Amino acid sequence: MTASFNARNAVAALVVAGLVLLPLYSSLSGNIFILTLFTRIVIFALAAISLNLIMGYGGMMSFGHAAYLGIGGYAVGILAFEGIGSGFIQFPVALASSALFALVIGALSLRTRGVYFIMITLAFAQMAYYVASGLARYGGDDGLTIYKRSDFGGLINLSGKVQFYYLCLFCLLGGIYLVWRIVNSRFGLVVQGLRSNEARMQAIGFPATRYRLVCFVIAGMMCGLSGALNANNTDFISPAVMYWTRSGDLMVMVILGGMGSLFGPVIGAIVYLLLEEFLSQLTEYWALVMGPLLLLIVLFGRGGIMGMLGRSGRD
Amino acid sequence: MLLVVEQFLNGLQFGLLLFLLAAGLTLVFGIMDLVNLAHGSLYMMGAYFAATFVAWTGNFLLGIVLALGASLLLGIVLELVALRHLYGRDHLDHVLATFGLILFFNDAVRLIWGPAGLALPLPAWLTVPVQIVPGVFYPAYRLAIIVVALAVALGLYLVVMKTRVGMLIRAGASNREMIGALGINIKLLYTLVFGLGAALAGLAGLMQAPILTVQIGMGENILILAFVIIVIGGIGSIRGAFLAAIFVGMIDTLGRAFLPDLLRKILSSAAASTAAPALSSMLIYLLMAIVLVIRPEGLFPASKR
Numbered sequence: 305m306t307a308s309f310n311a312r313n314a315v316a317a318l319v320v321a322g323l324v325l326l327p328l329y330s331s332l333s334g335n336i337f338i339l340t341l342f343t344r345i346v347i348f349a350l351a352a353i354s355l356n357l358i359m360g361y362g363g364m365m366s367f368g369h370a371a372y373l374g375i376g377g378y379a380v381g382i383l384a385f386e387g388i389g390s391g392f393i394q395f396p397v398a399l400a401s402s403a404l405f406a407l408v409i410g411a412l413s414l415r416t417r418g419v420y421f422i423m424i425t426l427a428f429a430q431m432a433y434y435v436a437s438g439l440a441r442y443g444g445d446d447g448l449t450i451y452k453r454s455d456f457g458g459l460i461n462l463s464g465k466v467q468f469y470y471l472c473l474f475c476l477l478g479g480i481y482l483v484w485r486i487v488n489s490r491f492g493l494v495v496q497g498l499r500s501n502e503a504r505m506q507a508i509g510f511p512a513t514r515y516r517l518v519c520f521v522i523a524g525m526m527c528g529l530s531g532a533l534n535a536n537n538t539d540f541i542s543p544a545v546m547y548w549t550r551s552g553d554l555m556v557m558v559i560l561g562g563m564g565s566l567f568g569p570v571i572g573a574i575v576y577l578l579l580e581e582f583l584s585q586l587t588e589y590w591a592l593v594m595g596p597l598l599l600l601i602v603l604f605g606r607g608g609i610m611g612m613l614g615r616s617g618r619d
Numbered sequence: 620m621l622l623v624v625e626q627f628l629n630g631l632q633f634g635l636l637l638f639l640l641a642a643g644l645t646l647v648f649g650i651m652d653l654v655n656l657a658h659g660s661l662y663m664m665g666a667y668f669a670a671t672f673v674a675w676t677g678n679f680l681l682g683i684v685l686a687l688g689a690s691l692l693l694g695i696v697l698e699l700v701a702l703r704h705l706y707g708r709d710h711l712d713h714v715l716a717t718f719g720l721i722l723f724f725n726d727a728v729r730l731i732w733g734p735a736g737l738a739l740p741l742p743a744w745l746t747v748p749v750q751i752v753p754g755v756f757y758p759a760y761r762l763a764i765i766v767v768a769l770a771v772a773l774g775l776y777l778v779v780m781k782t783r784v785g786m787l788i789r790a791g792a793s794n795r796e797m798i799g800a801l802g803i804n805i806k807l808l809y810t811l812v813f814g815l816g817a818a819l820a821g822l823a824g825l826m827q828a829p830i831l832t833v834q835i836g837m838g839e840n841i842l843i844l845a846f847v848i849i850v851i852g853g854i855g856s857i858r859g860a861f862l863a864a865i866f867v868g869m870i871d872t873l874g875r876a877f878l879p880d881l882l883r884k885i886l887s888s889a890a891a892s893t894a895a896p897a898l899s900s901m902l903i904y905l906l907m908a909i910v911l912v913i914r915p916e917g918l919f920p921a922s923k924r
Contacts, residue, residue, distance in 0.1 A: 365711055412908060416915040419654060419710055423850045424911045427904040430843060434904075438897020548843060552656075552718045559715050589730050595723025602716040603704050 311613040316567040319574070323473055327466045339465055345577045346472040347533045352557040352569035353479045354526035359555070360564030361487055362519045363499030367422045368409070368429025369554050372402045372524050374436055374546030376531025381448045381541035391454030391462070395532055402528025403521050405432070410520035414513050429551055436543040447542025454536055462536050472533050476570070479526050484566055486522070495519045560601060562610025571609050624755050626876040627869075632761050634868020635768035639823035640841060641848040641860040642775060643816025649792040649855025651809055653702060654710050656717040658820055658845065659838025660724035661697075665690045665821025666828040666837065667728060670737040679742040686825050687818055694817020698810050706809070725835050736834035739825075764826050771822065772861060779857060788812060792855050844871075847907045853917030863918065867903050874899040 323346065330339040351373060358364040379398035388394065409428040416424055442448045453462040462468045486492040494515050497505045506512050535541045544550075553576070561572020579597075583590030605612055644658050668689040673682030701720065705713055741760055748756035779785035787808055790798045799805045824838065831837065848867050852859025878899045882891035910918060 359711075365714075367714070412912050416911050419648075419854065420850060420911060420915055420917075422654075422710065422714070423846055424908060426843065427847060427907045427911075431901045431904045431908075434897050434900040437900070438893060440893040549721075549839070552714070555711070556715055556718060559711060563711075589726045591722035591726035592730065595719040595721070595726070598719025598722070599701055599716045602708075602712045602719070 312565070312567070312610055315571070315610075315613060319567070319570060320477070323476075327469055331466070336465070339469055341577075341581060343465075343469045343472055343537055344534075345574055346469070346476050347530050347537060348554070348557065348577060349570045349573035350472070350476045350479050350533070351527045351530040351554055352561070352573045353476070353483055354523040354530065355554050356558045356563060356565075356569040357483050357486065357526070358520055358523040359558055360568075361483075361492065361499065362495045362516060362523075364414075364516060364520060365418075365422045366425040366520075366523075367548070367551050367555065368425035368427075368432075369523075369527055370546045370548070370550035371405065371429035371432040372527035373531035373534060373550065374432060374541070374543065375402050375405055376528035376533075377535035377541040377545055378436060378439075378442070378448075379528075380454060380532045380535040381450050382442055384450050384452060384454075385442060385448060389452050389455045391456040394454045395529070398528050398532035399525050402524045402531070406521040406524025407517070410517045410524070414516050414520065426548055426551070429546060430548060433543050433546045433548075436546065443542065445543060447540055447544070450535060450539045450541065453539070454532070468536070472537075475529060475533060479529075480566065480570070482522075482526070486519075487566070491515070491518070556598060558608075560598075560608050562608030565608075565610040568608055568610040575609065621755055622876070624752070625757065626873055628751075628757055628761065628765070629876075630869035630872035631865065632765050632768075632868070633872050634865035635765055635772070636823050636827055637841070637844055637848055637868050638772060638861050638864035639768055639819045639826075640845040641852070641864050642772075642857055643819040644845050645849040645852070645855055645857060645860045646788070646792075646812055647816045648849060650788060650795070650812055651706055652795075653705060654713040654717065655702070655816075656714060656842065657697070657720035657724065658816070659842030660721050661690060661694060661817045661820040661838070662824035662827075662841060663728065663833075663835070663838035664693055664724065665824030666739070666833040667732055667737065668821065669825035669828050670739045670833045671732075673739060679745075683825055687821060690821025690824075691814050691818040693821075695810055695814040697817070698813040702813065703806070703809070721839070728835050734835065736832040739828040739833060741829045745829075760829060767822075767826065771819070775819075775857065784808075784811070844903065847903055849917075851907055851910045851917055853920040856917070856919045859917060859919030867906070870906060871899075871903050874902040878902075 323342070326342055327339060330336060351369070354372075355366065355369045358366055376398040379401050380394045383389075383394045383397060409425065413421055413424045413428065437445050453468075456462065460467055460471055462471065487496070494505065494510050498510070498512050498515060502512055531545070534545065557572040557576045558569045559572070560576055561570065562568030579594065580590060583593050587593070601608075640658065640662055643661075644655065647653050647655050647658070665686060668686035669683055671682075672685040672689070673679055676682050676685065697720075701716070705716055745760040745763060747759050749759045749762055751757050751762070777785075779788055787798060787803055790803075791805070791808060791812075795805070798808075823841075827837075827841075844867065848863045849860055851867065852861075852863030875896075879891060879895035882895050882898070885891075886894065
């Protein structure tokens with residue numbers, strides 16, 4: 305990917321600059337709400353980035369990605385409930401359990417293709433949803449309040465709004481960097497090759513499922529991290545975060561921003577969540593506008609927002 | 620024993636209801652290759668139409684007929700305005716666009732009918748229990764659902780297998796380009812099929828309405844079930860949808876009814892009562908996962924192109 309100056313890179317740079325400088329604006333203007341809002345946006349952008357890795361680059365249309373939001377969140381919530389408050393334990397557990405879940409469902413789901421893959425990932429996420437609903441000790445359907453955020457010793461204080469925001473932003477930028485490295489590595493090229501022509505890649509001798517599975521697990525772990533951050537942000541975790549409409553939201557963010565573009569999902573998450581916020585302030589019936597808007601975007605804006613900004617070097 | 624018969628009938632009734640929903644979905648999927656998440660919204664609209672029209676006319680049957688007509692009309696309008704432009708697009712585009720439609724319908728309903736649910740009261744003649752075998756009583760309404768759904772399933776079979784329109788539908792499912800090339804008005808056929816699917820979804824919704832409350836989002840859970848069914852049954856196959864629907868309805872109902880007792884025999888009673896609801900909700904998803912792992916194309920795949 306060449307770093308030449310074009311509309312896409314300019315927008316990406318502007319967005320990053322805006323995100324980095326946001327707390328400054330927030331403290332200068334005294335607008336604390338915007339910091340809270342953008343913390344949420346940054347967390348969901350991380351989830352969208354991870355979904356884009358498998359969906360946009362890997363061609364794996366997962367409709368169950370919100371499951372990892374729940375798994376990461378429950379890892380934090382359950383450990384906190386059981387008295388283990390250290391983030392040095394909570395976060396690795398969140399990542400490991402997401403990885404394990406991704407490994408198991410990936411190994412099974414990747415046997416199918418196309419719509420069947422969409423549906424089987426959905427089914428697994430629904431299973432996770434019902435398991436969480438059945439966790440009576442941890443609140444079941446009603447969810448679990450997290451009374452104390454993850455404790456990172458003296459390193460960082462997650463209860464500090466600005467510190468927490470920067471932690472989330474750090475994770476997001478780290479995630480983008482990781483995706484960029486993956487996509488441009490040999491491994492990433494193989495995964496993208498599998499998306500465009502599986503038979504040919506297999507003929508050259510690449511084990512398709514193994515490559516896809518590793519990619520699937522990496523994306524699951526990134527989303528699990530997003531889930532752990534999200535639980536800390538809301539101080540609450542409930543099965544609702546992994547309901548299938550949540551997975552739909554994530555898909556919308558990715559497609560809205562531009563699937564298969566490095567930065568698209570971030571833009572998608574920002575636009576989607578801001579639009580939701582803006583419309584819900586304007587009218588109680590915000591979805592009445594949002595719904596048809598999505599339809600129009602699909603009909604007329606192919607390639608998402610990044611697609612409208614012109615093509616980058618790749619694809 | 621009594622309970623077993625009753626739960627068995629409940630399972631059959633639920634399965635048939637699911638079939639009505641899944642039949643429309645699999646037709647639209649098989650013929651237009653359209654993933655329609657908004658199918659559950661049509662189910663919801665059917666229920667709302669029925670509650671409104673029944674209250675308005677004061678006559679249960681008349682209200683239901685009007686609601687069916689309204690569902691059909693809504694489906695046709697939806698196809699003409701929006702979905703027609705999605706044919707031939709990527710499945711992901713379908714998911715996104717129809718996801719938008721779900722948002723739209725949910726809020727449209729909230730705006731028109733308000734956030735509180737509606738009730739659809741049954742007329743007196745449908746509330747009496749019927750003695751099906753000596754000593755076993757079963758609600759007349761649930762029995763009526765079974766009869767109506769079976770009749771619709773039979774009718775659908777006759778239409779699809781024995782009429783010219785049905786022949787075109789089958790032809791469309793196996794090779795879209797070819798029937799277009801043969802001079803069939805595909806656009807009209809598609810609109811009709813979509814309207815039919817919408818009417819079936821509406822019928823399922825309005826029949827379920829007196830049992831559950833009519834509320835926003837009622838179509839979402841059951842939509843996922845319908846998708847599970849068409850995936851298990853094989854996409855585009857009505858026969859597969861029918862068998863899978865009965866299967867899923869049975870497993871879901873019987874699982875919810877008997878799994879807690881079964882678990883109590885192997886686990887401690889406390890553990891069983893926490894595990895049972897989650898496990899019985901998971902059963903069908905587990906079933907689908909197993910089916911897909913063993914037969915990635917579903918149990919009864921429609922004939923290959």
